[in-house]
Amino acid sequence: MTQAGELRVHADASELARAAAEELTNSAEKAVLDHDRFTIALAGGSTPKELYRLLASESEPFRARLPWALSHFFWGDERHEPPDHPESNYRMAREAMLDSVPVPPENIHRIPAEEPDAAIAAARYEEEIRAFFHLASGERPRFDLVLLGLGVDAHTASLFPGSAAVHESERLVVAPWVETQKSFRITLTPPVLNAAALVMFVVGGEGKAAALAAVLEGNRDVDRYPAQVVRPVEGKLLWMVDRTAARLLPSTA
Secondary structure (H helix, E strand, C coil), X not given: CECCEEXXXXXXXXXXXXXXXXXXXXXXXXXXXXXXXXXXXXXXXHHHHHHHHHHHCCCCCHHHXXXXXXXXXXXXXXXXXXXXXXXXXXXXXXXXXXXXXXXXXXXXXXXXXXXXXXXXXXXXXXXXXXXXXXXXXXXXXXXXXXXXXXXXCCCECCECCCCHHHHCCCCCEECCEECCCCEEEEEECHHHHCCCCEEEEEECCHHHHHHHHHHHHCCCCCCCCHHHHCCCCCCEEEEEXXXXXCCCCHHHC
């Protein structure tokens, strides 16, 4: 355990992806048994991409176990680009997984990032989430699983260092300007992330080691290390990392 959740260190990228696939599949099976559906917010990035490919593979056990018809896919964040853009998180997940598995089209809830005004795109996505979860004013959606990655600057979703979005407490979805990227992003907010039943960070690679150590072992400073804002209120926080990403953590030295 760390000061912010449970830490599991895996030998390499392959073992990490397989362990994450098992955890996701277990979460889906339990959710369907409990309330007849599974809701997940997907992450972008190279590590989740390998996870998605594993889940969709016909030669792996996860594809047959996952309740695709009862699963609803949302996104934790998105670039302000059309769905066919090369850097679209939606496109990545679609090509790596969703195009290859039996998910009903109506179960795929992508962010309308082709909307010219990013703030309007965020508002539309918030409306869709509110309608899907039947939320009253002030209520938060309870995703069964929120999948997150970690940037080298300790950002997660599109909550970047210095962004006011890290302190958002009312909105479910916002569209902050990210100066380092010179673009708008559309992202779920901390209240949504922290309302999930399970938040699972999947972090791999030596390049993430400094950020991971800062988030898990450093002083709490969400403006500098936005991923520290993720602490589920009544859910579980799980960090799944590979050994290279964990190399600076004292517990694994």
